Amino acid sequence: MDKEHVDFLVIGGGVAGLRAAIELAPHGSVLVVTKDIPTESSTGYAQGGIAVAMSDEDEVGIHYEDTLKAGDGLCREDAVRILVEEGPERIQELISWGAEFDKEGSKLAFTLEAAHSRKRILHAHGDATGKELERVLIGKVRSYPSVKRYAFAIAVELIVSDGRCFGAYVLKNRRVVPILAKATVLATGGGGQIFSITTNPQVATADGMAMAFRAGAVLEDMEFVQFHPTSLYLPAAPHFLLSEAMRGEGGILRNINREPFMKRYHPQAELAPRDVVSRAIISEMVKTKSDHVFLDLTHLGSDFVRRRFPRIYSTCLQYDVDITKDLIPVCPAAHYMMGGVKTDTNGATNIKGLYAAGETACTGIHGANRLASNSLLEGLVFGKRAGSSALKNPVEAPEPELQMPTVAHSIPAHDEIRGRLRRLMWEKVGIIRCESSLTTAKQRLSDWAYILDKTLLTRRELELKNMLQVATIITEAALKRKESVGAHYRSDYPQKGKDWQKHISWRKKI
Ligand SMILES: Cc1cc2nc3c(=O)[nH]c(=O)nc-3n(C[C@H](O)[C@H](O)[C@H](O)COP(=O)(O)OP(=O)(O)OC[C@H]3O[C@@H](n4cnc5c(N)ncnc54)[C@H](O)[C@@H]3O)c2cc1C
Known part of the structure; x- marks a missing residue:
């Protein structure tokens, strides 16, 4: 070998x-x-x-x-x-x-x-x-x-x-x-x-x-996923990140009626913690029956905006949005674990x-x-x-006997499963979670559990297996933490519970 x-x-x-x-x-x-x-x-x-x-x-x-x-x-x-x-x-x-x-x-x-x-x-x-x-x-x-x-x-x-x-x-x-x-x-x-x-x-x-x-x-700490408040929302564009620094430099969030709203949610307004801003945006989206809000930089001066955010400026321009003149359509997106x-x-x-x-x-x-x-x-x-x-601390032990992964047959419709898994996680284990959304997610994820036992040797299939493995742990952790702390928000338990300062760990029995 x-x-x-x-x-x-x-x-x-x-x-x-x-x-x-x-x-x-x-x-x-x-x-x-x-x-x-x-x-x-x-x-x-x-x-x-x-x-x-x-x-x-x-x-x-x-x-x-x-x-x-x-x-x-x-x-x-x-x-x-x-x-x-x-x-x-x-x-x-x-x-x-x-x-x-x-x-x-x-x-x-x-x-x-x-x-x-x-x-x-x-x-x-x-x-x-x-x-x-x-x-x-x-x-x-x-x-x-x-x-x-x-x-x-x-x-x-x-x-x-x-x-x-x-x-x-x-x-x-x-x-x-x-x-x-x-x-x-x-x-x-x-x-x-x-x-x-x-x-x-x-x-x-x-x-x-x-x-x-x-x-x-x-x-x-697998239940803690950070959702960035502002990614570009355009049907034909990827969810390109619109940096926090745009709000740091004075960018204002407006709902689709062009009204600024962040002061109603937090004294630090646009500079509140990310989870607060993400939930405020979702709330405004629900209230205005829209799938986005706007980020407004038009008052900051076009020379400054172009100089300060050259990459964002040119990327948005490719999609016909001039961030120095137009309101930028944005929505939250999964960002960091x-x-x-x-x-x-x-x-x-x-x-x-x-x-x-x-x-x-x-x-x-x-x-x-x-x-x-x-x-x-x-x-x-x-x-x-x-x-x-x-x-x-090098490992100084005799080399183990190698057990080469044995290849399984490929998974039928794995790209379709990948899309379904991703949508399920966004809808049921996203910014706002509750017992019933999490239980639904857990059940649907378990339908695909057979994938976890396979050794797969194409990149897309391997990735699906890994995503499923970690999605299951995130969902179980989110179910287990019956309280809202940091980025983990449970609408059925909006406060911190009694025992909130714990960390939840996961280890496979081998
Ligand atoms: C759009 C965006 C903007 C961000 N902006 C900021 C910011 O301004 N400031 C900030 O502090 N953080 C920011 N973050 C977060 C930050 O960029 C990341 O948390 C950080 O870069 C992670 O670094 P890393 O080295 O852990 O992983 P990464 O930079 O993601 O690198 C992962 C590497 O692992 C490799 N890899 C993955 N799986 C395998 C595998 N199975 N086999 C072999 N290789 C593998 C990949 O090919 C890649 O080389 C941003 C993140 C994003 C997505």
Whole structure:
């Protein structure tokens, strides 16, 4: 049987995977696998920026407090402390590697976003921060001859034996190859594609969470899914994200009768926490019997808007919306998963040799709701920490006997099932949930449970299996949490319950 050996395997090439690879590169051979082209990741699409307490008016203590407040009482405080304290160093390092953040005169320019009490969001080329991060991190990775990168290489399952991870089975050129490593870093991003309306790219199908769960890793906080209030709503267009920074710069939400409404819902109006804004939009949509509201930037000055949001401006123009003159039709969309593979503050999971970082991990930083722009910073800070702890704790055990995944017949109508699953999750497990919607979702998902027992070897089928696995856990977690906390809103339990400060964990019996 063909197999490959490397010292370190990194699954995923977004901010977290690349930062982990940079940490590992001086210490051995590293392989980074990505399931699509190297730049196709949520990281590449990130617009608004990266939160870091570096402006003259800011302090790490204030960033810490804002993060805890957004997390609604469920953040892990030690992890948040690490994020805000190590963040400035990670940004300085990035600048020393060539990152060009926007400036005002000779100083870095910081903007305001929802639920931040200071201007602390660094951005690059206006609204292309993620692209700049990828450019710099990929450049740095390429400077190490010890790092190999495989594109269109899909991790199918982790290789786990006796509670230790030895690498992963990877599908490449239609063949499955076992890739054996002394440590494996899972950095596969989130799972927004589980919902029919999402800002996430096609690669975001929760593969890492599903593989880790099947291998015996603990998942936590899976009921907490963040819905971004403003994605472009046009029948012919994808749900392109309209950055929080547009409201930070003074953008106003109006219902279809052109009335501003956010002040009726929250004293911070457009800058209220994301879950509040998303629910307010849904309420206005219901009241006005419409499937969208508008975001209005027309009063901000066309030169400023074009300069500040060049990518959003040109994308919307492709769909005939001139954001300097027209009201922009918007609706909420699934955006970010706070939960994931449970790790400690060094990225270690409960499986020896398996580390996780970035959106696929649950360090507990985001609690029940993520503070805007904290996730790119999380990828940098905890990608580095996962890399450095992976190299200190290699798995020193005899190679296990390999059990190549045996291929099942393909699933009839799998693309149709994928569409039905995504719509079901949006309608029944979306922004507003209740016992009856969740029970319906659970029943319908169970109709497809046979898919979970199959080993499938095409990308679309594998993704469906992973989406179904994680959708089922999200639904069960949402059913189990009979209260409303952070981004998890139950219309039948609108308040926090008695025992709300718990975390709900999931582990497969193996
Ligand atoms: C449109 C948009 C805008 C955003 N804006 C911001 C922002 O302004 N600020 C902010 O902080 N956050 C923002 N976010 C969130 C943030 O971008 C992500 O949370 C973060 O980039 C996740 O990084 P990651 O490294 O964990 O995963 P990703 O960047 O998503 O990378 C995942 C990688 O894993 C690979 N992969 C997945 N499955 C497999 C598999 N089975 N086998 C092999 N490889 C696999 C993918 O190919 C990809 O390379 C935004 C997200 C989106 C979608």
